[in-house]
Amino acid sequence: MPDKTIGLLQHMLDVAAFRNRVLTSNIANADTPGYKAKDISFQDEMNKAVSSDGQQEYHIYETATTMPNRDGNTVNVDIEMAKVAENTLLYDTAAQLLTMKIRQKKSILTAP
């Protein structure tokens, strides 16, 4: 049975890296009038990535806002920062697991 772990972790890194871009844009535009906060669903994108191979089309949606600003901006910096923290942790986890996985394979190859 083929081991899909590395492929899965690769998708996880890809999706987290993409989400990081979207969240970074939100923070940069925290004061831009009319800017709408955007996000992607980590779960949905992972499902899409696993079930299909090749180029992935990300679905970027506008996040629902709890408190719209008077200038039409919907970025809530605190919520975005929490998302960034969560996303960074996911990314780091995937990177760490991938490192472990590669080390494991290496140790198999170099076993005496």
Place this chain on the structure above:
Amino acid sequence: MSDMFLPLKVSATGLEAQKIRMNVIASNIANANSTRTPEGGPYRRKDVLFESYLYDESSVGVNIPKIVEYQGAFKRVYEPGHPDADKEGYVNYPNVDNIAEMVNLISATHAYEANLTLITAYKDMFTKTLAILQA
């Protein structure tokens, strides 16, 4: 795969924009009492205009297309001895509201820090990616 360092660029545009905003706020506070300007007349409160700047579908930076002058009414103070007093003895002082500027400054500082945090976060992520190579 597009530019690997795009998130850093986007955060940098955010830092830059907030820095310009802070410069403008500093100018407003410094000139809260300036009754003369090179263009003539009292100083007018300035404000920045933020505009989003599209790199690609996921990355949206920000820039400041221009700095606008706030066309509110000047503060009129009765000071007959003042060199810039008009016939009735009133002096036009800039339409700068110091408290509003301070609130604006706090907002700009927080936004600046948020962008800075994201740069650090991305740097850490990238370092973790590099660590995979050392496995």
